[in-house]
Amino acid sequence: MEKEEALRKIESLRKIDCHTHIINEKIRSEYFGRVKNRYALVMEFPDFLMKSGLEHECSQTVRGDDRLFICPYIDLRSDIGARLSELEPRLESDKIVGLKVYLSYQKGRADEEKLFPAYEFAAKHRLSVTFHTGLCSLVLPSDNDLEGSSAVHIGRAAELYPEVNFIAAHMDDPEFDRCMDVVASHKNIYTDISGAYETGTSYGANVDAAIDLFKSATDKHPECFRQMLYGTDFCPPISLGQLDEYDYSLYRMFPSETWEDICWGNALRAFPRLGDYLK
Numbered sequence: 001m002e003k004e005e006a007l008r009k010i011e012s013l014r015k016i017d018c019h020t021h022i023i024n025e026k027i028r029s030e031y032f033g034r035v036k037n038r039y040a041l042v043m044e045f046p047d048f049l050m051k052s053g054l055e056h057e058c059s060q061t062v063r064g065d066d067r068l069f070i071c072p073y074i075d076l077r078s079d080i081g082a083r084l085s086e087l088e089p090r091l092e093s094d095k096i097v098g099l100k101v102y103l104s105y106q107k108g109r110a111d112e113e114k115l116f117p118a119y120e121f122a123a124k125h126r127l128s129v130t131f132h133t134g135l136c137s138l139v140l141p142s143d144n145d146l147e148g149s150s151a152v153h154i155g156r157a158a159e160l161y162p163e164v165n166f167i168a169a170h171m172d173d174p175e176f177d178r179c180m181d182v183v184a185s186h187k188n189i190y191t192d193i194s195g196a197y198e199t200g201t202s203y204g205a206n207v208d209a210a211i212d213l214f215k216s217a218t219d220k221h222p223e224c225f226r227q228m229l230y231g232t233d234f235c236p237p238i239s240l241g242q243l244d245e246y247d248y249s250l251y252r253m254f255p256s257e258t259w260e261d262i263c264w265g266n267a268l269r270a271f272p273r274l275g276d277y278l279k
Contacts, residue, residue: 001256003251006251007247007251009259010247010250010251010259011036011247012037013037013259013260013263013264014037014263014264015039015230015263015264016038016039016040016041016230016267016268016274016278017035017039017230017231017232017234018041018130018167018192018229018231018267018270018271019041019043019130019169019192019194019195019231019232019233020040020042020043020231020232020234020235021043021045021233021234021240022040022042022061022068022234023042023044023045023057023058023061024057024058025057025061027061027234027235027236027237028061028065028068030241031234032067035243038067039067039068039069039278040067040068040069041068041069041070041071041097041098041267041271042058042061042062042068042071043071043073043100043130044058044059044071044072044100045058045073046073046102048075048077048105048141049102049105049140049141059090062094062095063093063094066277068095069095069097069274069277070095071096071097071098071099071100071128071130072087072100073099073100073102074099074100074101074115074118075106076101076107076108076115077106080115080117080118081117084117084118084121087121088121088125095277096125096273097128097271097273097274098122098127098128098129098130098167098271098273099118099121099122099127099128099129099130100130100131100132101115101129101130101132102132103131103132103133103148103149104132104133104134104135104136104143104144104146104148104149105132105136105140105141105143106143107143107145108145109148109149109150109153110131110149110153110166111153111156115157116160116161119157119160119161119164122161122164123161123163123164125273126272126273127273128164128165128166128167128270128272129165129167130166130167131149131154131166131167131168131169132149132170133149133151133154133168133169133171133172133173133179134149134170134171134172134173134174134175135170135173135174137195137238137239137240138198138200138201138239139238149172150172150175151168151172151175151179151182151183151189151191152182154166154182155182155189158186158188158189159186162188165188165189165190165269165270165271165272166188166189166190167190167229167270168183168190168191169191169194169231170191170193170194170195170196170233171192171193171217172191173196176213176214176216176217177216177217179217180217180218180220180221180224181221183221183227184221184224187227189227190228190229190266191228191229192228192229192230192231193214193231193246193249194229194231194232194246195231195232195233195240196210196214196245196249197210197242198233198239198240198242199239199240200239204242207245207248207249208252211248211252211253214249214253218253225254225261225262226266226269227266227270228254228258228262229266229267229270230246230250230262230263230266230267231246232246250262250263
C-alpha cells in the first residue's frame with residue numbers, strides 16, 4: 001500500500017485515543033476540530049502538575065461529551081484510600097474507565113505496597129491503571145525518578161494483580177527494548193508511544209529517526225501488536241499538539257492488518273469498562 005493511500009486508510013479508521021489531556025473545553029474543541037471518527041481517554045492532571053493559568057475543568061469536560069472518558073489521577077503524596085473513596089461514587093457519572101499514576105513525576109514504583117489498594121479498587125470496578133514511564137515533559141515540574149517508573153516494576157505489579165490491566169505509557173522512554181520485553185512476558189500490560197513528539201525534543205525534531213527507535217523495539221516482539229495502544233498525549237498548552245505524527249508512526253511501525261486492533265480493539269481489551277459504552 002502506497003504511503004498516501006495508507007495514511008488515508010488510517011485516518012478513516014475509528015479510533016480510541018487512549019492517552020490525552022483534554023482537560024478543558026478549549027482543548028476539547030481543538031482536538032475534535034482536527035480529528036474525526038474518534039473517542040478519547042482523558043488522563044486527569046493532579047494539581048502539582050497544573051501550569052499556572054491552565055484552565056482545568058476535566059470532569060466537567062468529560063461528562064459533557066459522549067466521546068470522552070476519564071482516568072482520574074492517584075497522587076502518591078496523598079492519602080490513596082481517601083482518594084479512592086472520593087472516586088467510587090463518581091464511577092458512572094464521570095465515566096471513569098481507569099486510574100492514572102504519574103511515576104517519574106513523583107518518586108515511587110508500581111510495585112510499592114501503598115499502591116495495592118488502588119489495584120484492588122481497579123480489580124473490583126474493572127478499571128485499568130496507566131502509568132507515566134520514562135522521561136518527563138520539558139515544561140512540567142518533576143522528581144525525574146526514571147528508575148522508579150521502570151516497566152520492570154510494572155511487570156511485578158502485573159504479576160501480583162493478574163486480573164488488572166496495566167498500561168506503561170510512553171514505552172518507558174528511552175528504555176524501549178526493556179519495555180517491550182516486559183510487555184511480551186505479561187499479557188496484562190499494554191504500552192504506547194504517546195507524547196513522543198513533544199515540541200523541543202529530539203524525537204519531535206526528527207520523527208522518522210524516532211520511529212526507527214520505536215520500531216526496533218516493537219519488531220523484536222511482533223506478536224505484541226495486540227498490546228499496543230493508539231495514544232497521542234494531546235495537550236497543546238504544554239507543547240503536545242501533535243496528531244498526524246501518530247498516524248504516520250502507525251503506518252511506519254506496523255503492518256496494515258494490525259491497524260484496526262491498535263486503533264480500536266486493543267483499547268477495548270485494555271480498558272474493560274470502556275465496553276460499557278463502546279462496542
